[in-house]
Amino acid sequence: xxxxxxxxxxxxxxxxxxxxxxxxxxxxxxxxxxxxxxxxxxxxxxxxxxxxxxxxxxxxxxxxxxxxxxxxxxxxxxxxxxxxxxxxxxxxxxxxxxxxxxxxxxxxxxxxxxxxxxxxxxxxxxxxxxxxxxxxxxxxxxxxxxxxxxxxxxxxxxxxxxxxxxxxxxxxxxxxxxxxxxxxxxxxxxxxxxxxxxxxxxxxxxxxxxxxxx
Numbered sequence: 001x002x003x004x005x006x007x008x009x010x011x012x013x014x015x016x017x018x019x020x021x022x023x024x025x026x027x028x029x030x031x032x033x034x035x036x037x038x039x040x041x042x043x044x045x046x047x048x049x050x051x052x053x054x055x056x057x058x059x060x061x062x063x064x065x066x067x068x069x070x071x072x073x074x075x076x077x078x079x080x081x082x083x084x085x086x087x088x089x090x091x092x093x094x095x096x097x098x099x100x101x102x103x104x105x106x107x108x109x110x111x112x113x114x115x116x117x118x119x120x121x122x123x124x125x126x127x128x129x130x131x132x133x134x135x136x137x138x139x140x141x142x143x144x145x146x147x148x149x150x151x152x153x154x155x156x157x158x159x160x161x162x163x164x165x166x167x168x169x170x171x172x173x174x175x176x177x178x179x180x181x182x183x184x185x186x187x188x189x190x191x192x193x194x195x196x197x198x199x200x201x202x203x204x205x206x207x208x209x210x211x212x213x214x
Contacts, residue, residue: 001073001074001100001101001102001103001104002102002103002104002122002123002197002200003070003074003103003104003106003120003121003122003123004103004104004105004106004121004122004123004124004125004193004197005105005106005107005111005112005117005118005121005123005124005125006018006105006106006107006111006125006127007107007108007109007110007111007112007124007125007126007127007169007172007176008109008126008127008128008129008169008180008183009109009127009128009129009131009134009165009169009170010056010109010134010138010161010165010169011129011133011134011135011136011137011138011141012127012128012129012134012183013127013129013137013182013183013184013185014107014108014109014127014183015107016183016184017125017127017180017183017184017186017190017193018032018105018107019184020184020190020194021105021190021193021194021197022105024190024191024194024198025103025194025197025198025201026201028101029101029102029103029201030101030102030103030104030105030197031073031098031099031100031101031103031104031105032105032107033066033069033070033073033081033098033104033105033106033107034106034107034108035061035066035106035107035108035109035110035111036084036086036108037081037082037083037084037096038061038062038063038065038066038082038084039055039060039061039062039084039089040060040061040062041084041089041090041091042089042090043088043089043090043091044090045089050089051152053089054160054164055086055160056109056110056160056161056164056165056168056169057160057164057168058110058113058114058168060110061108061110061114063114063116063117065082066106066117067114067116067117067120069081069098070104070106070117070120073098073100073104074100074104074120076100077100078097078098078099078100079097079098080095080096080097080098081095081096081097081098082095083095083096086145086146087146102200102201102204103197103200103201106121109165109169110168110169112124112126112172112175112176113168113169113172118175123177123178123193123196124175124176124177124178125176125177125178125179125180125193126172126173126175126176126178126179126180127180127183128173128179128180128181128182128183129181129182129183131162135157138153138157138161139153139154142156178192178193180193
């Protein structure tokens with residue numbers, strides 16, 4: 001099993017890179033594990049308390065659950081992945097059944113901050129983007145998907161996103177094997193990464209097809 005971590009700042013284009021890469025790969029060869037599914041359940045908090053949650057700090061993630069479920073996938077067992085809502089800040093009672101595959105892609109802003117998780121990655125990718133471009137994407141995303149007002153988006157960016165990016169996320173670039181500038185617009189980097197994954201899948205398929213020798 002090939003495990004790939006794709007990190008980068010909020011709004012850097014990580015999800016676009018993942019979509020572009022998987023589009024070039026065989027169907028059902030890749031399993032996507034989004035870090036966002038593993039935010040701690042804060043549904044019990046009041047609205048004012050939820051507004052103060054720092055989603056960009058490493059302590060906001062339930063790392064043990066993420067790592068344990070990754071281990072289950074590595075042993076060929078399916079997992080029940082949590083469903084998290086940014087609107088309610090709570091986990092749903094329902095889960096998503098995720099089957100193991102030849103390639104696992106873990107995607108999220110904080111995934112390279114955790115040493116235990118980093119050690120399980122075969123390839124570490126950091127998606128880089130200009131701060132102004134990231135801010136514009138964050139504004140559109142938070143207005144459309146997370147129910148925030150324009151003022152709330154800017155306050156959240158100033159109080160949480162920007163300082164946490166500088167303190168925790170940007171420094172993890174040094175752990176990356178591949179840095180992808182311009183996010184999903186960088187066709188060359190996407191082709192290189194997808195070619196590396198294709199080569200792995202081809203090699204594994206050849207091993208499977210080989211006759212068993214006693």
